[in-house]
Amino acid sequence: MLTASHLCHDYGRGPVLDGIELELEAGSVTCLLGPSGCGKSTLLNILAGLLKPTSGTVNADCARPGPALGYMAQEPDLLPWLTAEKNAALAAQLHGGIMAPDAGKRAALFRRFGLAGCERLYPHELSGGQRQRVALIRTLLAEPKLLLLDEPLGHLDAGRRLMAARAIRQYVAEHRATALVVTHQLDEAVHLGDRIVTLSDRPTRVTGIHRLDSPNSRREAFMALSETLASAPVAAEGVAA
Amino acid sequence: MRRLFPILLPLPALFLLIAWQGFVTGVPQRLFLFGSPTQIFQVALQELPQAAIWHDMGVTLSALLAGLALGTLAGTAGGLLLALHPVARAVSRPYLIFFGSVQIFTLAPLLVIWFGIGWGAKVAMAALVTGFVALQQAASGATAAEQHYLGYARSLKADPSRVMWHIILPGALHWVLAGLKLNIGFATLGVLVGEFISAEDGLGHYIFKASGVYDVPRVWFGVLLLCLMALALTAIADWATKRFLPLQGH
Numbered sequence: 342m343l344t345a346s347h348l349c350h351d352y353g354r355g356p357v358l359d360g361i362e363l364e365l366e367a368g369s370v371t372c373l374l375g376p377s378g379c380g381k382s383t384l385l386n387i388l389a390g391l392l393k394p395t396s397g398t399v400n401a402d403c404a405r406p407g408p409a410l411g412y413m414a415q416e417p418d419l420l421p422w423l424t425a426e427k428n429a430a431l432a433a434q435l436h437g438g439i440m441a442p443d444a445g446k447r448a449a450l451f452r453r454f455g456l457a458g459c460e461r462l463y464p465h466e467l468s469g470g471q472r473q474r475v476a477l478i479r480t481l482l483a484e485p486k487l488l489l490l491d492e493p494l495g496h497l498d499a500g501r502r503l504m505a506a507r508a509i510r511q512y513v514a515e516h517r518a519t520a521l522v523v524t525h526q527l528d529e530a531v532h533l534g535d536r537i538v539t540l541s542d543r544p545t546r547v548t549g550i551h552r553l554d555s556p557n558s559r560r561e562a563f564m565a566l567s568e569t570l571a572s573a574p575v576a577a578e579g580v581a582a
Numbered sequence: 583m584r585r586l587f588p589i590l591l592p593l594p595a596l597f598l599l600i601a602w603q604g605f606v607t608g609v610p611q612r613l614f615l616f617g618s619p620t621q622i623f624q625v626a627l628q629e630l631p632q633a634a635i636w637h638d639m640g641v642t643l644s645a646l647l648a649g650l651a652l653g654t655l656a657g658t659a660g661g662l663l664l665a666l667h668p669v670a671r672a673v674s675r676p677y678l679i680f681f682g683s684v685q686i687f688t689l690a691p692l693l694v695i696w697f698g699i700g701w702g703a704k705v706a707m708a709a710l711v712t713g714f715v716a717l718q719q720a721a722s723g724a725t726a727a728e729q730h731y732l733g734y735a736r737s738l739k740a741d742p743s744r745v746m747w748h749i750i751l752p753g754a755l756h757w758v759l760a761g762l763k764l765n766i767g768f769a770t771l772g773v774l775v776g777e778f779i780s781a782e783d784g785l786g787h788y789i790f791k792a793s794g795v796y797d798v799p800r801v802w803f804g805v806l807l808l809c810l811m812a813l814a815l816t817a818i819a820d821w822a823t824k825r826f827l828p829l830q831g832h
Contacts, residue, residue, distance in 0.1 A: 391736055407739045408738060412737035422756055434748050435741070435744050436738065436741070436744070483738070489737075
């Protein structure tokens, strides 16, 4: 679905990404887990085609700007002069005839994310977590095939985080979509992902890949990752697949 | 507190008026220098039924509104053009800083030479000052919209004309509208400076003429009318800002 090979990036002050290899499978959620500031957002921007890597390639039909790409930036960037529902429908506005705005689908998503009743509120009237969920609805409403989400649940409380994680998984399953979710929360990664890819500190490398295809493997991955994260913040060579 | 508010609210004004009246009563020099509330009231009774004062108010108000509209429109258009082109934006920045440091009111005598002492010079003065503020607001707004909200549009590969219509333009208008209240003050000042320097009618001219013959109550009356006019305009701007600009916390 999406293959990134040997991605390197450098903003001019030393390498940020150092030979990232990544393969995303259709119908699955991959979580990128790494320390804060390790270059996860840089990697996501490169995969979204918003940033050109210093070297390396990204191969995938939908991994370039367009309606098939669902990109969500780390900070909710809702337009302050539009209500929540109009913000959610922005993709349709920006694309005109290509995507018809579907009010029923939008209302369903607002309900699923626990935002029923907030449709007519402006971003400044919403909490940080609510804004983030509106941005998530905006991304899903465009029905992209590839989701690139940069800490989409960072402002949510524990309960809503689980609920939203479930909604993302459901979307991916229903649409046979591919999702890459950046996070620095282990529990979030374990709940959300079919796979967890761990990253090192800068310059960022892939340090391990955990498959989570059964409840047991989730538990084991959680335990193993807690152990490695707690003991060595830099590398976890032993778990590399 | 809330129950007492309607009683407390007029107290300072009442106190001021009574103190003023008491201060000048029986002392002719003071009365000559400062006027008195009762004299101002008499001037009002005398002037308001006559057409002349309404004409002056109309001239000032119309020049103010025309200048504000002209300046805001031209400034917004200019600001958008500058902001949209990266080269234009970079080249124009030092010029904007240079012209921003020119006190535009010092150009008033030139404007009177160019546009004459009629309505035109006042409009030009108001338009020049407000245009500059609108230009900077529009440019900043468009740039800010580009920086904060364009990532998503770029990831969607949205049509540039739609990005312009749905993101850049509202972003710029937003800032222009936020500067509207400031600009009403500037436009008023612009018109007044024009009228002070040289004019044949308008409230500024009325005040200037009255002060020339030491008619202090008439000066106060003119100032009062200007205050009321500015209050009304600010109220309208307040309403417009609330109606079209739903962001308190921004």
